[in-house]
Amino acid sequence: MARAPKRWRTPSPHWLFLVPALALLTAILLVPLVNSVYRSVGRSDFTLEHYATLFTDGVTLKVLLRTATTAAMVTLIAFLLGYPYAYVMTRVGPRLRGILLVIVLIPFWTSVMARNFAWIVILQRNGPVHSFLKLFGLDVVLYGSVAGVTVAMSQVLLPFMVLPLFSALSGIDRRLLLAAxxxxxxxxKAFWKVYWPLSRGGVVAGLILVFTLSLGFYVTPALLGTPKESLVAQLLGQRTTQLLDFAGAGALGFLVLVITLVLVAWANRFGGTISAIGVVAASRTKDRT
Amino acid sequence: MTTALRDTDTEPAEVRTARRPRRPRRRERGVDPIPWWLRIVVALVGLYFILPTLFVIPMSFSTATTFQFPPKGFSFQLYENFFTHKVWLQSLRNSVLVALLAALLATVVGTAAALGLHHLTGRLARLVRTLLMISIVTPAIVIAVAVYISFLKWHLVGSLGGYVLAHAVIGVPFVLVSVTSALGGFDPKLLRASASLGAPPWRTFLRVTMPLISRGIVTGAIFAFVTSFDEVVIALFLRSPRFQTLPVQMYNSVTVEIDPTIAASSSVVVIAVTVLCLVLQFVGTRRKSR
Structure with missing residues (x-):
């Protein structure tokens, strides 16, 4: 980064504008991240033992697998609910579309803690969902289970499915369907042969985006799940604050970060992902729940 | 990744679709109606989006000392708790202070960076833009853990400064996106016109550039404020008995104390954020009507 390409004569003074932002980013984000990776490889005496431990301690791998399964379930639910919603959004008049868009953005506007609290109230023992399920003879309490976490996470992440899908679906010419x-x-059959293939780019982008974001959820599983069935973010937090195993936490954190960045970069190839983040950024993001 | 980042900053998906010529919808509707079952599905999904928020408000008027639903009785007890108990008030004040300072810092450095990047092209500029956006795709827990470990060493855990710096970093991408998109509609000829009329660069900036991108800056600042005000994960790691923010106190009230005051607090926060979003909407409409 320090060496400038030859074609530059004098660097433009506009680079100076970037100095404060880069300084802040470097000091507060990059240095801590690099530092924790440095710790994870044993500082000056290089070792990969902390990374090896992740795969041999029997806990981490199980938690990672559970996190991936939960994320896959969340992604599936978000897709099944998000696709029809995005489809209808492309079909209705401008005013109704505006209303549907506002509804999508509501989970972003609601405070993280307020929303999680609401889910606790809804899913708790003798809460509305429990009472409703009991009517059908099902005595299931979703609070304190992975299922409850999945339901709450799907709601938060649905917008990240709907927005890229909406962007992809509204580019499809419906006259093709009418022609078929x-x-x-x-x-x-017309839908399956004509519409679906054209929407696939947006679908893949939405799937990867939702999957990736659900890997990092911390508050929702901590509040609605159980410590017995923790997800990777909780494991990471626990290793840091309770076990003070900074090297192990650094290794696990780096692994999660790499998985996330690879998935995001992959999703980008299908377009629409960062554009979804752009739209979300232009509304308000909740990915750090 | 970098290329995608660039073209989206300047125009969100909505704008792109809006520009496309409208297809004749009314005629299609007769041939190709939306099936009734699809309407029901969409209505249910819409409810799933809205419903949880609606549960918070009736809860806040409850007289019960647990989280029971439906709520019992009607009183303003929980609001009274919220606005009189020292723990809650102190956390609220801390949150507002942290969010204001973090938004200020993020807005200043983010706007400067957006202005700089607007004039720069090439691989290095793209790399810088991606780097500045990276906190948006990094899982909050990874940031929180890394920041916590470093801040322990720098004695920033549980301090106002620590909270402000950490929240400013995650606020920068929002400012960058909204200011960049404001600059996208900016005609560079105006700068030359101003210069040719004899204005020095700083004056051109204050009198020409600033007024034209001010709404982008305000939007970015509000996003940065709300992001910080509502941030839980990093805040949980930086908390100390001396200094904590409102989301952390709300977290405690669910996990440690079973304190229904969180219902009042949630309602207050939801209403405050909604008002801010409406302000944002208002800022947006005024721009359009010009």
């Missing part, structure tokens, strides 16, 4: 129908195709 006009040529005698069954509506479902």
């Amino acid at each position: 129908r006009g040529l005698g195709s069954h509506p479902l």
Whole structure:
């Protein structure tokens, strides 16, 4: 970064504008991140033992697997609910579309703690969901289970599915569908053969985005789940504040970060991902729940 | 990653779709209606989006000492707790202070960076932009753990300064995005016109650039404020008995004390944030009507 390419004669004075932001970023984010990676490889005497431990201690791998399964469930739910929603958003008039968009953005506006508190109230023993399920003879309390965490996380992450999908679906020319129908195709077949392939880019972007974001959730699983079935973010927090195992936490944190960045970079190839983040940034993000 | 970052900063998806010519919808509707079952699905999904928020408000008028639902009785007891108990008031004050200072810092450095990047091209500039955006895709817990370990050494845990610096970093991307998008609609000829009329660069900046991008700056500042005000994960790691923010106190009230005051606190926060978002909406409409 220090060596400038030859074609530059004098660096533009505009680079000076970047100094404060870069200084802040470096001091507060990059130095701590690099420092924790440095600790994880045993500082000056290089070792990969902390990384090896992650895969051999029997706990981390299990938690990672549980996190991935939960994230996959959340992604699936968000997709099944988000696709029809985004589809209808492209079909209705401008005013109703505006209303539907505001509804999508509501989870962003609601405070993280207020929303998690609401989910505790809804899912608790003898709460509305429990009472409702009891009507059908199901005595299931979702509070304190991975299922409860999944339900709450899906709600928060749905916008990250709906927005890239909406952006992809509104670019599809519906007359193609009408053409297929006009040529005698069954509506479902027309959808499957014409519409679905055209929407796939947005679908993949949304799937990866939601999956990636759900890997890092901390507050929701901590409040709605149980310590017995913790997810990777809780493990990371526990290792840092309770066990003071900074090297182990550094290794685990680095692993999570690398997985996240690889997935985000991959999703970017399908377009729409960062644009979704852009839209979200232009509304208000909740990815740090 | 870098290229995608660039073209999206300047125009969100909505703008792009809006520019596309409208297809004749009314005629299609007769041939190709939205099926009734799809309408029901969308209504249910919409409820799933809204419903949890609605549970908070009736809870805040409850007289019960637990989180029971439906709430019992009707009183302003919880609001009274919130606005009179020292722990709650102190946390609220800390939160407002941290969010104001963090938003100020993020807005100043973020606006400067957006202005700088606007004039710069090339690989290095793209790399810098990606770097500045990176906190948006990094899981909060990873940032929190790394920052906590370093801040322990620098004695910043549980201090106002620590909170402000950490929250400023996560606020910068929002300012960068909104100021960059404001600069996107900015005509560079105005700068030359101003210079040719004899204005020095700083005056051009104050009299021409600033007024034109001011709404972008205000939007970014509000995002940065709300992000900090509502941030839990990093705040949980930086807390100390001496200094903690409102989300941390709300977290305590669910995990440690079973304190229903959180219902009042949630309602206050939800209403405050909604008002801020409406202000934002208002800022946006005024720009359009010009």
